[in-house]
Amino acid sequence: MKRALHRELGVILVLALSCAGLFFIPGPNLLATPGGERARARVIRVDNGDLQLHGLLKFGSQKLEVEILGGPHRGQVFRAANELRAQMELDKEFVPGDVAVVTLPPGATVEDSVATAQDHDRSFWLWTLSLGFCVALCIFGNWTGVKALFSFILSCLVIWKAVIPLVLRGWPASWTIFGAVCFLTGAILFLVAGFNRKGVAAFLGAISGVFAGLCLAHWFTVVMKINGAVLPYSQTLFYGGYEFLDLQDIFVGAMILASSGAVMDLAMDIAAGVDEVACHSPRLSARALIASGMRIGRSVVGTMTTTLLLAYSGGYITLLMMFCAQGNPPWEFINNPLVASEAVKTLIGSFSLLLVAPFTALFAGILLCRARQNTAEAPAAPERFPETSQDPSPA
Structure with missing residues (x-):
């Protein structure tokens, strides 16, 4: 019990030190020196x-x-x-x-x-809401909630103190964001699952899905001629001294960053499900475990893709209301740059979710089958019985 507590405190300390290190990284050069x-x-x-x-x-x-x-x-x-x-x-x-x-x-x-x-x-009410969220998360989740809080802070700091300054210095946005997503996915999944085969399977499945989504995003933004200027304030940034930025590449990175959280959840769900199946049936083959992971993925993918659709559509609901009020049918306004960009974002995120399910099932089936077979084939310790004393005297 005490060893587990020390492990939890060690993980929290590492996360706190990581957050502190990111916090003190200097920011990018300012567009203008603030006066007054x-x-x-x-x-x-x-x-x-x-x-x-x-x-x-x-x-x-x-x-x-x-x-x-x-x-x-x-x-x-x-x-x-x-x-x-x-x-x-x-x-x-x-x-x-x-x-x-x-x-x-x-x-x-x-x-x-x-x-x-x-x-x-608005700072007072924002800090009040943030403090309430932190307290509720720690009370409800106990040590897991504390770790989740530090992972939340770590995600914010990685985006603000690492991704954004690097992109503003000229680093390729999509690959920089992909690297940040890999780091955050590993930190969060290994934090939740531990450094074991289940965590490795979830990590490999999530990163495979994100990478596939990145390749699809690069392809379809080019063939559909999606302009990254649809992102808010992108033109202001472009003409404010950062004319070297590739807005289309930033749009691609924003797509995979937006879907990475749902991809992470799905990968963890499938890996945990396959781990439970392997735990209760240690003699199942890798093919059987992969099939179980596929069935788990089919049950979850449907709701996850709908979740992405609802999340993205909420961001441009007023645009759809305007087209509806004007009497424009969907086949007319689908070529609008704003609508097309959101449609691509939704479909690429859904593709990432769709692909992460078989990838995670494959990795989980292979890794967890080997783990369970090694456990099952290990020689069992000889059973020992207490010695009974015999009375030497004749009956």
Whole structure:
């Protein structure tokens, strides 16, 4: 019991050190040096006199008075401006009592400076929600929940501190993301299953499915002429000093990254199922175990592909609503770049799931059959019986 506890603590320590190491990796070069000082501020007074209504949208400048809540200007009241550009997805409108993030110019003074209102401050509720998730995960999952929490943090740090800076430095996006997916898949699957044959089978099956999806994604984005500019803010990034980026390659990497979690789940489900079958029937051949894995995969693949379809369709539901309101049938709007890109993303992710099932069943059948046969063929220890004392005296 104590040895198992030490093992759990050792795994958690390794994950914590990995997260700490990733956290201190320097980020990429900035597009522009941030000027001024950012601070949280409470909106005291609002003047909407310069706002104009253009149809259903507002345009103009909203004048504010804000009280700085932190930093060297804490407690001081500044004038601030909030520009509305009739863009609903980017515009924000403040009312008295709101907490905003504002930018103060260098050397700001209350008399001469006007702050710029950036956006609503959502950090408090975001941290509250994150803390609630962490506590609930640790309470429900015990040590497994703690490990899952660190693997979640590790995934975020790998994407933010490794993948994104490397791609911005010119590394090929799809292969960089594939390497990150391999690392995360190995870390998470071996963390859940342990360093055993079941974990190896799940890892090999998941990586095989992801690699097949990567090859299909490269092929179909070329033949269907899918432009990576469909990703949000890609054009802004492209014209902001990173013109060397291959947007199509980034789109391919985004596809395999989005489906890697579902692929990982399916691989673990099939490997665990085959391991249970082999455990209860250790004399089954590799072919029988592979057939069992195939049957398990067939039961799970249907729901997993539907899960991907629902997850991806939720991201562009308003686009589909617009086409529906205009009376466009599916065979007309399927050539729209946004619709075609999401369709390719859904189908490539589903192909990865479809292919990971036979790959995992194959690896699990071979590896776990050998493990169980070695156990079954091992010579059993001779059974020992307690010696009975004999009475030497005659009956």
